[in-house]
Amino acid sequence: MISARSARVVAARRLGKRNFRGKERLFLAEGPQAVREAAGHGDTLVELFATAEAAERYADIVGEAHAVGARVHLADEQVIADISTTVTPQGLVGVCRFLDTSFEEILKARPRLVAVLAHVRDPGNAGTVLRCADAAGADAVVLTDASVDLYNPKAVRASVGSLFHLPVAVGVPVEQAVAGLKDAGVRILAADGAGADDLDDELDRGAMGGPTAWVFGNEAWGLPEETRALADAVVRVPIHGKAESLNLATAAAVCLYASARAQRAAGGCRSVTGSQ
Numbered sequence: 001m002i003s004a005r006s007a008r009v010v011a012a013r014r015l016g017k018r019n020f021r022g023k024e025r026l027f028l029a030e031g032p033q034a035v036r037e038a039a040g041h042g043d044t045l046v047e048l049f050a051t052a053e054a055a056e057r058y059a060d061i062v063g064e065a066h067a068v069g070a071r072v073h074l075a076d077e078q079v080i081a082d083i084s085t086t087v088t089p090q091g092l093v094g095v096c097r098f099l100d101t102s103f104e105e106i107l108k109a110r111p112r113l114v115a116v117l118a119h120v121r122d123p124g125n126a127g128t129v130l131r132c133a134d135a136a137g138a139d140a141v142v143l144t145d146a147s148v149d150l151y152n153p154k155a156v157r158a159s160v161g162s163l164f165h166l167p168v169a170v171g172v173p174v175e176q177a178v179a180g181l182k183d184a185g186v187r188i189l190a191a192d193g194a195g196a197d198d199l200d201d202e203l204d205r206g207a208m209g210g211p212t213a214w215v216f217g218n219e220a221w222g223l224p225e226e227t228r229a230l231a232d233a234v235v236r237v238p239i240h241g242k243a244e245s246l247n248l249a250t251a252a253a254v255c256l257y258a259s260a261r262a263q264r265a266a267g268g269c270r271s272v273t274g275s276q
Helices: 007-014 018-024 032-039 052-057 059-067 077-083 103-108 123-135 153-159 174-183 199-204 248-264
Strands: 026-030 045-050 071-074 092-097 113-117 140-144 168-172 187-191 212-216 233-236
Touching: 007 045, 007 077, 018 026, 026 032, 026 153, 032 045, 032 059, 032 092, 045 052, 045 059, 045 077, 052 059, 052 071, 059 071, 103 140, 103 168, 103 174, 113 123, 113 174, 113 248, 123 140, 123 153, 123 248, 140 174, 168 174, 174 187, 174 212, 187 248, 199 233, 199 248, 212 248
Parallel strands: 045 071, 113 140, 113 212, 140 168, 187 212, 187 233
Antiparallel strands: 026 092, 045 092
């Protein structure tokens, strides 16, 4: 049973802070879902801290951690609570290597659907948009240099494992992201509640079947004018009821799924049977 004073525990606890994550290029993945995904992602999982009860309940995950060469430490509930950033820890906390890829690698893969998070500051929203992008079959996510830390524990939890599923580039200036995607033949759509173009109209015109990147802005004030000006179109999600607006993650899900459907339709850049 590892001690709370162990250097390994102290080092893991420090990963709750961004500066230590950046220095060590390590982050925390908490709970069985995230740890399972990490263990199945090459050599990403470095260490695993587990209570005896969790180690027994999730013996398959512990076995996978051993199989990929991660150091496994049994710990009491207090040690797990000290490392964890959640109110009710689930007994498993993994230490993982950073996963982000370069923006250049994303462009080389000729992406067809990309989510660009520009000025997104809430980690829960960032993780949820990443999850939506994964579910919609997006090829990549880009976080600009004005957005939240991808490895913030709240962002990792909100992604519910999707962080391990698709390429993510971080720290890319929005101008560079847009220019690079345009050069790669990707149409840039800025999502904004006051956009001049309606999402339904874009779909009806058949304008969304090609490679597309959606740019999503800040939760409170959306996208600044200079960012909207970079886009090929500024698109609003229509509000058919009395709601004032949609939150960021909901709007992102609607936009990404609209593109995914259009791309899978006849004439789109994704086929109905072989889109992955």
